[in-house]
Amino acid sequence: MPIKFENVGIAVRDLEEAIAFFTDLGLTVLGRDTVSGEWADTAVGLDGNHARIAMLQTPDGTGRLELFEYLHPEAIETEPTRPHEIGMHRVAFSVDDIDESLGIAARHGCHPLRGVANYQDAYKLAYVRGPSGIIVMLAEDLTKS
Template sequence: MAIRLENVGIAVRDLEATISFFTDLGLEVLGRDRVSGEWADTAVGLDGNHADIAMLQTPDGHGRLELFQYIHPEAIETQPTLPHEIGMHRVAFSVDDIDKALETAAKHGCRPLRGVATYQDTYKLAYVRGPSGIIVMLAEELRKG
């Protein structure tokens, strides 16, 4: 059986703000839609499921995020996850300039949880709390080439 990762889906509080954050980091919007109907109820497991969605893709075409903002049922606010909690944890991106990526994130009010760390002289890493509390890991490879 062949398998590949299609996308990571993330429910967000403000679709436009979240699209702006990720497109400023370099992702591209592939498409947008409003979904509802029996097929959506069945697939998602929610009666009356109705959401605005956007599919974003990394410039290399290998990574996709599906962002969705619920219209119905009403979205439930939860506390943002902590780095040590079980469950969906974070989305990670390789960047060619972590300082520039952090400047871009800061323009959206998003800053590292603690700072920038270096892992074994291989990566500079930072966890950023993004829109809707999403943890976004940014990683710059130090040994390029």
């Protein structure tokens, strides 16, 4: 049976803030909606599920993020994920210029967890704490001319 990657879904505390962050990095909004009803309760496994959602896509069309802000049930705040915890870890993006991307992130109050690393002169990498505590990895391919 063939399988195709569809998207990564991330619950956020402020949908507009998250959309602004990811669109400033270069993603585009494919659509927005408010979802609720029996189908949503069944699919998600929450009674009274009601959320605002936005689907974003990378410029090359291969990657999608579904961001959702819960209206009901009330969202549960948790501690931000740390890099060594089991479970959803991070979302990663290739960028043309990591310094430019980090500047964009900084304008949103989002900064690297430690700094920018150089992996074998092939990549410059940084983990950024994004909106709602999401870990976002930015990677610049140094082998591209």
